[in-house]
Amino acid sequence: MVDTVDAQSLLGASIVFIDFSHETGFTPCSLSQVLRVCGFEDVKVFGERPVPYDMKSSLRAGLWWIVDKLLKCYMSVERGTGRGMWQYEKIFEPRIFAIGQKLDG
Secondary structure, three states: OEEEEEEOOOOOHHHHHOOOOOOEEHHHHHHHHHHHHEEEEEEEEOOOOOOOOOHHHHHHHHHHHHHHHHHHHHHHHOOOOOHHOOOOOOOOEEEEEEEEEEEEO
């Protein structure tokens, strides 16, 4: 499993490059590409969504659901759907996780 900042999120670039030691930012698509080049297959990338555990966090999770849908709608209008690199899942959470199966050999 890999855990990193999502450079595609609204504030992703500012989070990735807040520390000079960060040399590369990853989007869900680019992280998937890197893992495949490194010999992983069946790569899946997920965003870290807010977890509802009380009233305040439930409100945050609900608001995030709305913001996520609005961002996905905006991206569909701006870039279209289903062509090239834009066919991948649009993930806007500030942190992303990737898992994959390592190929033998």
